[in-house]
Amino acid sequence: GENVEQHPSTLSVQEGDSAVIKCTYSDSASNYFPWYKQELGKRPQLIIDIRSNVGEKKDQRIAVTLNKTAKHFSLHITETQPEDSAVYFCAASKASYGKLTFGQGTILTVHP
Amino acid sequence: DAGVIQSPRHEVTEMGQEVTLRCKPISGHDYLFWYRQTMMRGLELLIYFNNNVPIDDSGMPEDRFSAKMPNASFSTLKIQPSEPRDSAVYFCASSSRYGYTFGSGTRLTVV
Numbered sequence: 001g002e003n004v005e006q007h008p009s010t011l012s013v014q015e016g017d018s019a020v021i022k023c024t025y026s027d028s029a030s031n032y033f034p035w036y037k038q039e040l041g042k043r044p045q046l047i048i049d050i051r052s053n054v055g056e057k058k059d060q061r062i063a064v065t066l067n068k069t070a071k072h073f074s075l076h077i078t079e080t081q082p083e084d085s086a087v088y089f090c091a092a093s094k095a096s097y098g099k100l101t102f103g104q105g106t107i108l109t110v111h112p
Numbered sequence: 113d114a115g116v117i118q119s120p121r122h123e124v125t126e127m128g129q130e131v132t133l134r135c136k137p138i139s140g141h142d143y144l145f146w147y148r149q150t151m152m153r154g155l156e157l158l159i160y161f162n163n164n165v166p167i168d169d170s171g172m173p174e175d176r177f178s179a180k181m182p183n184a185s186f187s188t189l190k191i192q193p194s195e196p197r198d199s200a201v202y203f204c205a206s207s208s209r210y211g212y213t214f215g216s217g218t219r220l221t222v223v
Contacts, residue, residue: 001170034212043203043214044155089155097143097207099168102155 002027004092006103014111019080021106023090024072030092033066033073034100038087047088048075049096080110116215118204124221130192133218136185137206141213145205146179146189149217155203161187194222 003026013019025033031052036044050057050064050073057064061080066073077084087107091100117136125131137144145160159169161181169179176195181187191198199222204215 043216045214046212095209097209097212099145099157099160100147100155100212101157104154 002030002092002101004090004101004103006090006106008106009104010107010109012109012111013080015080015082017080019075019077019084019108019110021075021088021090021108022072023074023092023103024070025092025101026071027092027094028071029094030101032093032096032098033064034091034093034096035062035064035075036089036091036102038089038105040086044089051096077108080108082110082112084108085110116204116206116213118202118215118218120218121216122219122221124223125194127195127222128193129222130190131194131198131220131222133189133202133204133220135187135189135204135206135215137187137204138208138211138213139185141206141208141211142184143207144181144187145207146187147203147205147214149201149203150199158189158202191220194220196222198222 006023034049037047038044050066061078063076087105089105090103119134146158149155158171159179164181179189201217201219203217
């Protein structure tokens, strides 16, 4: 089955800096890669996703890149703000409506 | 739409008791998923249904766990008997090609 590895497990940055979280996956049949943000005690919330026919996608301060050959994808957050502090999960799936295999999560802390 | 509705939000039970978690998916979503979240294992898929039919239950940890989806608007996850290591947050999610939504979760504590 699919295996998703996520790094780093914790990331601490100063407000205004950029943050990068990286994931690798094992199943070449995966073609949908969402990123979720989870605040303490809340449900995971989708923040951005990318499909395998796209190399990069951007939404304001958030961008995701995908290298299908190398089987890795990354989340980039620019101009970080304290409210970006949360746990971020990457995931992989064969379809946008299918079962998700999650990475282990990254605790992002943005210091004011 | 009220989103994916889970009940109860919190459950504290004694070891050996039966626990039933409930989920109402978004109307029109034809996939329903049960995930479990723990510090040690992260977010892991337990089972999922398509059009009320179980498709993949390989994530169900053992025979103490069972899940049903008797109709398109309701699913249950049952643990019998419960053990302290079952303590976790259990999320239900539903999806269609137009969206994927998680419920608020049930925090289960087995003492």
